[in-house]
Amino acid sequence: MDKFIYVIFSIVLVYIIIIIFSLLKILKKKSIKKVILFDVISFIILLGIMCICYYSYNIPTIKLRGDKIVKINVFDNYVDAGYDVINSSKNMKVTVENNVDSDKVGIYDVEYTIKHFNKEIKEVRKVQVVDEEKPTIKLLGETVITLGIDSKYNESGYTASDNYDGDITKKVKVTDNIKNEIGKYEVIYTVEDSSGNVFSTKRIINKINDNNGVIYLTFDDGPSSATSKILDILKENNVKATFFIVNYSKWYEDVVKRIVDEGHTIALHSYTHNYKLIYSSEEAYFDDLLKLKSKVKETTGIDANIIRFPGGSSNTVSKFNKGIMTKLVKKVKEEGFHYFDWNVDSKDAGGAKDSNDVYSNDMNNLNKNRNNVVLIHDLGHNIKTINALTSIIKDSKSKGYTFSKITYDTPMVVHGVNN
Ligand SMILES: [Zn+2]
Structure with a gap:
């Protein structure tokens, strides 16, 4: 506004000069009409300038x-x-x-x-x-999970939501570094909303050694005069085991029944245990096996479907018939049998001189990271095994091992086939 006052002041000043100039002209007897016309024109021009100035300086x-x-x-x-x-x-x-x-x-x-x-x-x-607010992820299930080394982690789910986008569960990216080794692992969940806000959370997976070492005691070649004593020891120690039996006389029917009655697994080894005969052909093998199977069915009412090849599936005693074991391991599975070899050998049918040997052959080869299938023999003259059995059970238990019998659900423990 100050400038505007100066402008008005200047214009008034100029007009006063014009008026004075006009008066001087009148005194010099110039035409009054012309002077007045000049003054009016000057006035209009100056008024115009003033209006322009007013407009320009007064813009809001x-x-x-x-x-x-x-x-x-x-x-x-x-x-x-x-x-x-x-x-x-x-x-x-x-x-x-x-x-x-x-x-x-x-x-x-x-x-x-x-x-x-x-x-x-x-x-x-x-x-x-x-939208500067981060989305959130809600983990379903436990956020810290403990699993056995070989157990597979199954995602227990999650939901993600955002203040602006709503449900964005489908946008969650899941990564993990889980290995089948003892350790602490992370499952990482990340989600980004439409405004670029990122949220991340994680689930901890602890992989531990959960297999405290299961021992499957397996008794081959019974029943025998030792079976009752073995059953007594198992009963005293509340241990269930597996008996891979061979043909038996009627005198042993009761003990075969007792095996079943006391909760052990009755399994098939061979009717004859005659290598030359059973490995001569597939047909001969199955004749022998099924003969024993029906006998066990007759005695116990049980359809035995767990088997062990005489000499094991890795045997070389069958070499006289090339490739027979390769055929048999395939065929028995097709016929619905599960066959088991062993990974701990007590060597009580040869090699072990006394009960100390049997004991150490067993105890030194147990491994807590696996299922231990222990080969023992149920033979009448096998005193060293009976003498070692109680110590094997008690000492294994005190080391944290547990005992179990083989069932159809037990993962198969098998050797490589050599023939
Ligand atoms: Zn045998």
Whole structure:
């Protein structure tokens, strides 16, 4: 406004000079009419200049209160900070156009407009509606899981949600570094929302050695005069075992029944245990096996389906019939049998001189990281085995081993086939 006063002052001054100049002309007896015409024209021109100056110096402006760029979180209410109109002689009407949709992420303009004569004067404020909130992932099931070394981790599920995107479970990326070794592993869940906010969480998987060493005592070649004593020891120590039996006379029917009655597994070894005969052909093998199977069925009512090849599946005594074992291991499985070899040999049918040998052959070869299938023989003259059995059971238990009998669900423990 100060400048405007100077302009008015200058114009008035110029006009006074014109008036003085006019008066001087009148004194010099110039035509009064012409002088007045000159003055009127000068007056109109100066008035025009004055109007232009008034217009130019009096343009109103809008001054925004607060920031010109405003950031708000999505779903928050947008409250405009307001404005002031500068250079306005009167209360000017300001039109505010506010298109901010605070429910939707984006950049919006708030426009403030005033009309000055025919000219629009505008000011714009930028409003950024942003989503800076991270999504969340909710893990279903335990967040710390303990598994055995060989156990497979099964994902127990998760859900992910975002304040803006809603359910984003499908966008979750899952990675893990789980190995079949003892250790601490992580399953990492990461999700990113549509605004680029990232959230990550994890589940801990502890892989431990959960196989405390199961021992499957397996007695071959019985029943015998030793079977009752073996059953007594097993009963005293509350241990269940597996008996791979051979043909038996009627005197042994009761002991075969007792094996079953006391909760042990009755399994098939061979009717004749005659290598030359049973490995002469597939047919001969199955004749022998099925003969024993029906006998056991008759005695006990049980359909025995666990078997052990005489000499084991790795035997070389069958070499006289090339490839017979390769055929038999395939065929017995096709016929619905599970065959078991052993991974601990007590050598009580040869090699072990006394009960100490039997004991150490067993104890030294037990391994807590596996199922231990122990080969022992149920033979009448096998005193060293009977003498070692109680110590083997008691000492194994005190070392944390547990005993079990072989069932159809027991993972097969087999040798490599050599013929
Ligand atoms: Zn045998």
